[in-house]
Structure formats: structure tokens, C-alpha cells
Amino acid sequence: MTAIVWIRKDLRLHDNPGLYHTAETGKVLPVYIFDEDDKIGSAQKWFLHHALESFQKRLKSAGSELLILSGKPSEILPDIVEKYEADSIHWNRQYEPAVFNRDREIGESLHKNGISVNTYEGRLLLPPWDVKKNNGDPYKVFTPFYKALQKHDIPQALPAVKNIEPASFNKRDSLSLDDLKLLPEINWTSGMEKRWTPSEEAAVRRFNAFLDKKLKVYKSKRDFPSEEASSALSPYFALGLLSVRSVYHSIKKSAEAAGEPFIRQLVWRDFAYSLITHFPETKTDPMNEQFKSFKWMDESDQLKAWKHGKTGFPIVDAGMRELWTTGYMHNRVRMITGSFLTKDLLIHWREGADWFDDTLVDADVANNVMGWQWVAGSGADASPFFRIFNPTTQSSKFDPNGEYIRQWIPELKHMPTKHIHDPSSAPDDVLEEAGVQIGRDYPEPIVDHKAARQRALDHYDDVKKG
Known part of the structure; x- marks a missing residue:
């Protein structure tokens, strides 16, 4: 049979x-x-x-x-x-x-x-129903979920399948890959082709390189996008070209304490799936019910500027352009761009989630929903939910020399580091020497962050008042 x-x-x-x-x-x-x-x-x-x-x-x-x-x-x-x-x-x-x-x-x-x-x-460290509170309720906060998962034995990875006894089938029944029409009619994928090799062998090579060279500096450098200290394994997890259990046990075996920060990221992934399994409504609705009355804005021009990396905030624009070109964005920058959309612009997190779903090679509904609800303040573990990132401060802190900005916004490549995080405030002579005219070569900021922050806090006050 x-x-x-x-x-x-x-x-x-x-x-x-x-x-x-x-x-x-x-x-x-x-x-x-x-x-x-x-x-x-x-x-x-x-x-x-x-x-x-x-x-x-x-x-x-x-x-x-x-x-x-x-x-x-x-x-x-x-x-x-x-x-x-x-x-x-x-x-x-x-x-x-x-x-x-x-x-x-x-x-x-x-x-x-x-x-x-x-x-x-075959997708997670443990099935979503395995890690629960003593009373059987699912966790809504990551840290206790992480501690609870650590008490479980994670099954060892199975050996690779090397020999399969094939069952014959009529080849005419099978479609070709081209029949699925997965590739775009107009080729816009050159940036992704340079960045990714979508194969199991490439996934394993990338993980081994991360384990050998990057894991030891992962904790100290992972938040700096120009350092390229992150694993960039998420696209391979998303489509199952790489086993999370294999990665988990390899790190546990070889990295000891140095591997703990990355193990936490793997557990975050399980946490995301636990949330969407136990709270399926969060795919579209806020987990925090107070946010059902939150007053989102409908600003199509600002949404378009955000999508295309033309907000006038360099760290935001660099992230959005990296996403458009490579199908990927550094995790710290995802948080910054997400905070900017939902808090500076007060645009609904679902707009951001839909855009990420379409443009990310690592698109994953559980991670995407959890991340966007978290950054919007409406999801699990989002305390304080009124946290608002200052994009200029974040840029100065995590891209201090402006290397990431210069990579993705070439029109700012000659800006001095002192002003590259906020070129609109640079003196005229600095802009002239850098060959930048705000409004022509690079856009003016589409919002005033200080005023936008206060506007967001006012909206959050309404949430807190119920």
C-alpha cells in the first residue's frame, strides 16, 4: 500500500x-x-x-x-x-x-x-498546547512562558531522510512549478536574488556560519543593523527549510550560556504560535479589548510615504527600502518602522501587517500579528503600551555612524554623521556641501515627531480611561 x-x-x-x-x-x-x-x-x-x-x-x-x-x-x-x-x-x-x-x-x-x-x-519546539499555566490557561506574557517552556524536554531532531521507497504516480497528474505562477511577470526580484538562496543546503550553511562566527557577539550587536550580527534564518524557518529543533539543540550543545539570547528568540516564535492558537481573533482584532475603540487615522498619503521609504526620517526610510529591495528588514528597524506607523502616524497596525505580509520573504502570520500588536500596544506583553520610539534617537543609538542609512539612502551618503539622523535640521551650508536639498533630494519629515508623540499619548489616554 x-x-x-x-x-x-x-x-x-x-x-x-x-x-x-x-x-x-x-x-x-x-x-x-x-x-x-x-x-x-x-x-x-x-x-x-x-x-x-x-x-x-x-x-x-x-x-x-x-x-x-x-x-x-x-x-x-x-x-x-x-x-x-x-x-x-x-x-x-x-x-x-x-x-x-x-x-x-x-x-x-x-x-x-x-x-x-x-x-x-515539525514546526515548533513544542506544540502550542503543551506550555500553559498550572490552571490550564495560556500565557499572555513572554517571560513566564519562557520559564515554563524551559521545564519541558524539547524532543531531539530526527535524522535526515536519505532513502525513500517511491510510490509511482502518473507524471501527467503533476503540475510544473511554472504552472503555479509564483514568480512575478515583471522581474523586481534582483535584490532578493542577491540576498537569498532558498534551499535547505543554504539554510544549514547560514546557520552553521552564524553558530561559528556570529553567535558569540549576537547579544551585544544584534540591535545594530549595520553589524549584520543577526542570524537571518527567519525566511528558512517560515517555509520550513530549517528545523527549529535542530537549531535549538545545536546551540544548546555548542554555545552554552552564549546561546541563551538566541534561544529566547526561538521561544518567542513558539510564544507567537501559542498566542494565535489560543486567541485566533487577534489576527485581526486587538488582544487588549480597550483598543477596540482606539481612534486610528486614515492617512493614505502618509501610508504611501511610509511604504516607499519617503517619510523624511532616515532610519524609517532605510528600513522600508531594505524591505522593498531584499524582502527583509532588520528586527530592531522593524520595531522602529512599526512604532512610527502606529504611533507617529496613528495608522492601524493591520495596514503594516498587510504590507509586511506582502513584502517579507519571512512572512509568518503568528510572528507578524504578535509583532504588530506588540508595537501598537494592543497585544500581549505590550507593557507599557504607550511606549513611543523616537526615530531620531533610535537611529543615533543603533546606527551611530549612519552606515545603515547610507547603505539604503544613497542620497544622504555625503551627510556628516552629526546630521544624518535628522537631515532636515541640518544648517544650509552642511546640506549644500552634502549635495542635499530637503524637499528635492530627500523629503521633509511628514510629521513633527514631538507633536505626533503628544497626539498619540492623547489617544492612549483615551484608551486608559476606557
């Missing part, structure tokens, strides 16, 4: 529980279904195309091939099970609420028809 493994955001051979356990059963048919209802952003579609291309090669090296289909999994999987006389189906769980519920319904339907349904944890 044939066993089907349903491939989703787990495009790897190492520590892939669904694939590993299916391979133990006998003949294996790996199936990938592009669900047209999934709202995958443009940048991640590019990454997905090349990740699937690489995964196909990896499967072939292990003796198997991928059946690629497109449509609704709830309709396709029963047909495939019947057509290829499968007696079992296996998959690694996904936790986006609508997807998880749909998958449960698919599993129940197949089980009623006599099919053995097997699901596994």
Missing part, C-alpha cells in the same frame, strides 16, 4: 517528522498542494518557487518525486488517497487557525473512511 505525506511549510529532509515516519511505512507519495485560498505575499511566492525547486532535487536524491497540485486540499486529498490506493496519510501540523481547523476536518473525514491519519510537530 501507499502512504501519502502532505508537504507544506516543511521543505526539508532533515528533522522532518512527517516525511521521516512516512518513509518507515513503505512506499511513499509526497504531495504538495498549492492552496489558491492561501494569501501568500509576493515576496514569499518568489522564495517558495525556488524553495520548491530545491526540495524537488533533494527528494530526487533520496529516490522520490513530488506530486504538485493546485486547488483545495479538502477536495484534492480524498481524490489522491482513492486514486493511488493509499492506506495512510501523514503531515506536519500548521497552526494558522483557519488552516489548523481545516486540516482537522480533513483528517476526521479521511479517518471515517478508514484511512490512518498521522500528524506531527
Whole structure:
């Protein structure tokens, strides 16, 4: 008989529980279904195309091939099970609420028809329901969640699958990658092509390089975007080209105390999935119900300026231009740009979340929602929720020499460091010598931060008053 493994955001051979356990059963048919209802952003579609291309090669090296289909999994999987006389189906769980519920319904339907349904944890350190308070309630604050998770044993990573007994299928049933139309018709991906290699091998190489060279300075330099001290592993986690359990145990084994700050970041990811599992409404609604009456602004011109890196605040604009070019933004800068949108501009966090979903190669609904709700003040662990980043102060602190700004805003490359964080306040002779005319070469600030900060605090006072 044939066993089907349903491939989703787990495009790897190492520590892939669904694939590993299916391979133990006998003949294996790996199936990938592009669900047209999934709202995958443009940048991640590019990454997905090349990740699937690489995964196909990896499967072939292990003796198997991928059946690629497109449509609704709830309709396709029963047909495939019947057509290829499968007696079992296996998959690694996904936790986006609508997807998880749909998958449960698919599993129940197949089980009623006599099919053995097997699901596994292949995405997180632990399933979202494993880490709870003693009374069974989910955590809403990270630190106690982190401490509670530390009391659990994280399962060891499984060996890479090296040999798969293939189940034959009609090649004409399978779509080509081009049929999925994941790549843009007009090529705007050159910056992403320079930055990323979407493959399992590249993911492992990047992690090993981080472990060998960057982890020891991660704690002290991770907040400085020009230092490139972050791991940049998030795109590989997002589509499952890299196993979080493999990374966790490798760091625990080799880094000891030096690895703790990065381990915390891995646990933040589990925390995000715990939140969206237990509070699925937070995908669109504030976790803090007081924010349901928050007075957001509708400023389309300011939103457009933010998206395209033309706010007149260099650290914000540098981040937004990095995002547009590479499909990625440094984490500290994500917080700065998010605070600017939601607090300086008072534009709803959902606008920012939607833009990030479309432009990030590491787009991940749980992390995205948690991050945006946190920075807006409406989410979990957002105390004090009225925290407002000063973009100029943040820029001076985390890009002190203006290297990051100069990289992404070349029109400011000749500005002296003293003025590069706030060029609009520079003396005329300094601007002239740098070849910058505010309003022509670089935009004037679209808001006055001091006034915008007070406006935001007034809105937050309304929240506190209820």
C-alpha cells in the first residue's frame, strides 16, 4: 500500500517528522498542494518557487518525486488517497487557525473512511498546547512562558531522510512549478536574488556560519543593523527549510550560556504560535479589548510615504527600502518602522501587517500579528503600551555612524554623521556641501515627531480611561 505525506511549510529532509515516519511505512507519495485560498505575499511566492525547486532535487536524491497540485486540499486529498490506493496519510501540523481547523476536518473525514491519519510537530519546539499555566490557561506574557517552556524536554531532531521507497504516480497528474505562477511577470526580484538562496543546503550553511562566527557577539550587536550580527534564518524557518529543533539543540550543545539570547528568540516564535492558537481573533482584532475603540487615522498619503521609504526620517526610510529591495528588514528597524506607523502616524497596525505580509520573504502570520500588536500596544506583553520610539534617537543609538542609512539612502551618503539622523535640521551650508536639498533630494519629515508623540499619548489616554 501507499502512504501519502502532505508537504507544506516543511521543505526539508532533515528533522522532518512527517516525511521521516512516512518513509518507515513503505512506499511513499509526497504531495504538495498549492492552496489558491492561501494569501501568500509576493515576496514569499518568489522564495517558495525556488524553495520548491530545491526540495524537488533533494527528494530526487533520496529516490522520490513530488506530486504538485493546485486547488483545495479538502477536495484534492480524498481524490489522491482513492486514486493511488493509499492506506495512510501523514503531515506536519500548521497552526494558522483557519488552516489548523481545516486540516482537522480533513483528517476526521479521511479517518471515517478508514484511512490512518498521522500528524506531527515539525514546526515548533513544542506544540502550542503543551506550555500553559498550572490552571490550564495560556500565557499572555513572554517571560513566564519562557520559564515554563524551559521545564519541558524539547524532543531531539530526527535524522535526515536519505532513502525513500517511491510510490509511482502518473507524471501527467503533476503540475510544473511554472504552472503555479509564483514568480512575478515583471522581474523586481534582483535584490532578493542577491540576498537569498532558498534551499535547505543554504539554510544549514547560514546557520552553521552564524553558530561559528556570529553567535558569540549576537547579544551585544544584534540591535545594530549595520553589524549584520543577526542570524537571518527567519525566511528558512517560515517555509520550513530549517528545523527549529535542530537549531535549538545545536546551540544548546555548542554555545552554552552564549546561546541563551538566541534561544529566547526561538521561544518567542513558539510564544507567537501559542498566542494565535489560543486567541485566533487577534489576527485581526486587538488582544487588549480597550483598543477596540482606539481612534486610528486614515492617512493614505502618509501610508504611501511610509511604504516607499519617503517619510523624511532616515532610519524609517532605510528600513522600508531594505524591505522593498531584499524582502527583509532588520528586527530592531522593524520595531522602529512599526512604532512610527502606529504611533507617529496613528495608522492601524493591520495596514503594516498587510504590507509586511506582502513584502517579507519571512512572512509568518503568528510572528507578524504578535509583532504588530506588540508595537501598537494592543497585544500581549505590550507593557507599557504607550511606549513611543523616537526615530531620531533610535537611529543615533543603533546606527551611530549612519552606515545603515547610507547603505539604503544613497542620497544622504555625503551627510556628516552629526546630521544624518535628522537631515532636515541640518544648517544650509552642511546640506549644500552634502549635495542635499530637503524637499528635492530627500523629503521633509511628514510629521513633527514631538507633536505626533503628544497626539498619540492623547489617544492612549483615551484608551486608559476606557
